Amino acid sequence: MSSRIYFTFPVTILKEAMNDIRKTCDDIMNYCGYVASKKYSGTIKEKMEKAGNDLGIIYNGWENSYNKGQEIANNTPKRTPMTSINHDIVFDFYDNHKSEFEIVTFLAFAGIRSILQMKPYTRITNDYLFARMAGYPSTTEIVTLPGYEPKELPVVLPALIDKYNTRFKLDKIKKELQNNWHMKLYGIHTHGFYVSFKLSLNQLVKVVEAKRKRNQEAKRKAEIQQALFEFETEIKTTT
Secondary structure (H helix, E strand, O other): OOOOOEEEEEHHHHHHOOOOHHHHHHHHHHHHHHHHHOOOOOOHHHHHHHHHHHHOOOOOOHHHHHHHHHHHHHOOOOOOOEEEEEHHHHHHHHHOOOOHHHHHHHHHHHHHHHHHOOOOOEEEOHHHHHHHHOOOOOOEEEEOOOOOOOEEEEOOOOHHHHOOOOHHHHHHHHHHHHHHOOOEEEOOOOOOEEEEOOOOHHHHHHHHHHHHHHHHHHHHHHHHHHHHHHHHHHHHHHO
8 A cells, every 4th residue: 555645633533542542543544534535425335435545445334434433523623633644554553463662652653743744843842742642732621620610731641641751761752753753853952852754864953953043143132132221221310
């Protein structure tokens, strides 16, 4: 199957992946099939067959897949962040047994893709990455308890994901993504880390350092302007 086929889906589908990665992959294929079928006319079977041709999927239970995909789409809030994963990767995780570490790496890849989108590179914090890995759009969510005003609280990570939220384990995930998932990463003296799937490591380092230099120069100019303003204010006050 061509590796140029990508499945694009909302990050919320990832929420139960650590418990059942095969079901998550099934949900991904059902959602993408339903979305792709909407551009065709005909019976549900005809539309799902055409969608399957586009996606490289044979929907044997086409009506069930359509209904499940529709249910996921209807229950997904608007503006939910989307991620995109290669057809072959999804089928690999659907068909073959995967270790817990392989699954959490899959989630990290999907989370990074959801943040990166079409940008050549981006900066990511660890908290933001773990929120996306757990299927959350943000690091916080609005919680409403009976008798209380809605309150914005940090998201609660599932235990199977939270246990990887240590420097040693996260570094291991990042190394795996760099070694086997074609990700480039740079994070020396930066808040968070920068990633890219389009730039070479050399290009990524150069663009980040150039940006840092521009920011430092802008900060220095702002400090000079502030110092001059304070000096002029003092002169006016004393005279």
